[in-house]
Amino acid sequence: MKIYSYKVVFLSIMLVVCFAAASYAETIGFIITADVPYYEKMHESLTAVLEKSGYGKNNFIVQRPAPNPLSWSNASRKLIASDVSILVTYGSSATVYALNENPRMPVVYVGLHESLLSETKGHKTTGTLVNMPISSTLRYLRASSPAKALGVVYNGFEDASMREMEEAKKLSASYGFTIVPVNLSKAQNLSQALDASKADAYLLTSSALVSSIFPAINEYAASKSLPTVSLMPHAASDAIITMSADPADLGARAGEKAAAVLKGTAISDIKPSSGGKTELVVNIRDAQKLGIRLSMDLVAEATRIIY
């Protein structure tokens, strides 16, 4: 009887060790562009889901590249060389540059612009998609501001940002705006680039580069009493109007997909998802300082108001 009990205990211990070893063997590589609080929120939410599924910090390898093509590519190469079990990419640019490196492991993207879904063809991918309606941002800005020249701040090296700028151009006439593109990838000096635009309002696209210098852009706009509309929120600074997909929701849903892949579900069986929670944040506090009277519809539709 005693020998039998020892055997049971020994087998139980071996099972636990094997299980722990199996979990420990899985590594998850993350590419989070540096200085983009929006991606950090996605990451927080995604890793919370992974931790609940038994994957903790011991399983994570994190790369924080600067917002430029070389850094994104290098970060991808490092993680691919580390032979991670899956690659998690935040935002469109990190995703696109990672896929350019032809990773052999599955890739779970968080917040990929819907128009770039075609970039995932031929790769083992799934994730969460975003597509904020530029038309709505123009509509709300039009109803709240007499601005004519709308400076669209974008990064020529980021596809999603470029597409948003092009969409704004396409829609501009319908809303009575003239679009003035401000391409940060070509700008030597931010203030000079913004000065040269002679814009009387700014639309900040969902670019990692734009987000990383968002406080400086917002400060410039405020100094000239110009309203800003942003497609990505920023922790340290608030545009007058921000319309974005909820990063916690994007991260949590992507986390569930990542966990499923790690547990053995074929990535081809996990469809990418769009249409999650969105936020419309209205900054009445700064609008008042700029003498802007925000439209009733905008205030009524806001999911959060900053006073």
Place this chain on the structure above:
Amino acid sequence: MTFSAWLRKAAIAASVFAFASMAAVPAPKAAAMPDEIVIGLIPEENIFRQYERHLPLAEYLTLKTGIKVRFTILSRYGDIIDRFAARMDGAFFDSFTGLLALEKLKVEPISRPINIDGKSTVRGYIIARKDGGIKTLGDIKGKRAAFVDRAASTGYIYPMALLRGQGVKDMEGYFSSVLMTGSYDSVVFKVLDRQADVGATKSNIFERLASKDPTIRNEISVIAQSAPLPDAILCLKSTLPKDLRERIKDTLLRISSDPRGKLALQKLEIQGFVTAADADFDPIRKLVKDAGIDLETYKYR
């Protein structure tokens, strides 16, 4: 005196006595004329805008009836039935809340508006973004839906009837998420802003928004619409003095022939008013039946 003669005299005396008794009973008091009447508005659009649009009508009715008329907007649809008895003398009901009011409160339908398109009815619209991949009702399962309120005729009851006709018994469970926006214009904005994939709104609200912002028509398609339904039916408590009810009705029916009345109509963006009657509610009675709703037990709050 013979017995029959006595009987005849007794009958005459009894009749005289009965008549005298009746004459002594005081006649029922005529309802006292109030100093002010309160008319409720259900929040079918942005409440600030809605109140602003209705203010000139309140002022006009005050001028014409000699009684102060005040409008009050409720915070949500379901409240109109619950608060009507204690706090209001009348209300502009939509077809479903009007039907509830007819059944549960003692109200008399007075009038309803003639919209800019010349019709005195509205239709429910099921809408989706043109670029959202939803072309027909078959595409809406599992999507994010935006409704107005469980007491809203075209903003909830109509889609309920529509989907029940397709075998869907649990409408809210049919979608991945359901948002109750509280107003019809908010449904349109939620779909425009991609906060919802499909929405249930009302034709006059949608057309009003689209006429002010033509880009809305470029982005939104109407994938289904209801039969015509009555809307914004003014119903007054039947306990209000009959003279006052008649005066209000008369004022509204003649409003378009008065320059001051025309200004109020302009603000409301309608052409005038027509008489309302119980039979106007027959289409909503059918819709309620199609939706499988029992008015006695339906939880509209």
